[in-house]
Amino acid sequence: MDARRDNFPPPVPPRPPLLMSDVMSQHSIIGAPMNPYGIAYGYGPPYSGTPYSSATVYGNYGCGVAPMNSSFARLAEESSRGAFQSIEAVVTAVTSVANMLNSTQNAIYSSFRAVIGVVEQFSRLKSQLVSMVVALSVLRWLKRLWRTILVLLRFKPANYSAAELAWQDVTMASTGADWVDLHGAIGKSVNWPAMLFWLVALGGPYLIYKCLSRLVTSVEESRRWATGCDEHYDATALYDFNGQNERELSFCKGQTLRVAPKHQQPAVRGWLLASSKDGDRVGLVPVNYVEISGRKSVSPPLRSRGSLDGAYESALRSIF
Known part of the structure; x- marks a missing residue:
């Protein structure tokens, strides 16, 4: 029976046309690397929508190593796409409101200038x-003579001419400089739009950094079973298997694998979600x-915090 098992591996379970489309949303983090600068096993093309590695890591002849690529960039892009779409919607809404306010301000200012222009034209x-x-000098002389006669005949007071001239000075249109001299310059106020702009410009990157930090933390918490830090099942490979697409895990006979707990298993008949022994x-x-050998609740982590979290933190700092 063992010889038959060694020589004749069983047929592979049928592969659905869309292997685990729902896993793409529930387990999008399973393609995340444990070392963003090490072995790549993560997503396929950035917009393919598949959560597993782009090619089998064993090739056509036995075990192999996956090519180096920017797995952390793909992880951040795929996992934070929804958040950035929400941010983009908020920014679009704020931009629309700002454009509306700008148009309103321009319309009010244009109306004000039009009214001022009409008043100025009437004054001119x-x-x-x-x-x-x-x-007309003749009219001036007659007007002055008439005033003098009225004063001499005591029909008007002696300061009649001065009072009328003063009234003419008051009725003449004043310029903007005269108005400023009379009422004083406009007091300086706080430029709230500028303060709000700088607050967003400086606080936005910090908020993005905090969101990405929480994202990486949630990714690591979801992958604890793959590194042996959470509940999982140990399994042993009975045959060699070379994955035919980017969502299948290739392995060699006798290799130890970790199988995800039941609540994280995809609803695909005949297939299990598993990881390599190193969790990469x-x-x-x-x-x-594969053959399940036992259930493990918690086992010691394979990597120290300095090599795991430090790599992610340095990658985040390099972005900002």
């Missing part, structure tokens, strides 16, 4: 009419190609 018209009348590679494996 009045000044021109007065100038035309006053420019995660994917689906045929259930009839």
Whole structure:
């Protein structure tokens, strides 16, 4: 029976057309690398929507090593796409409101300038009419003579001419400089829009950094079973298996694997979600190609915090 098992591996369970489309949303983090600068096993093309590695890490002839790539960038892009879409929607809404306010301000300012222009034109018209009348020297002389006669006949007070001239000075249009001299310059106020802009410009990157830090923390918490730090099952490979797509995990006969707990298993018949012993590679494996050897609640982590969290923190700091 063992010889038959060694020589004739069982057929692979049928592969659905879309292998675990729901896993893409529930287990999008399973393609995340434990070392962002080490072995790559993560997502396929950035927009393929598949959560598993892009190619089998064993090749066509036995075990191999996956190519080096920017797994952390793909992890951050895929896992934070929804958050950035929400941020983009908020930014678009704020931009629309800002454009509306800007248009309103321009309309009000244009209306104000139009009213001021009409008043100014009437003032100029009045000044021109007065100038035309006053420019006539004969009329001026007659007007002055008439005033003198009225004063001599005591029909008007002696300061009648001075009072009328003062009234003419008051009715003449004043310029903007005269208005400023009369009422004083406008007091300085706090530029709230500028303060709000700098607050967003400086606080935005910090908020993004905090969100990405929490994202990496949640990713690591979801992958604890793959590193042996959470509940999982130990399994032994009975045959060699080379994955046919980026969502399958390749392995060699006798290799020890970790199988995800039941609540994290995809609803695909005949396939299990598993990881390699070192936790660097995660994917689906045929259930009839492995043998469950036991259940483990918690085992010591394979990596120290300095090599794991330090790598992610340095990667985040390099972005900002």
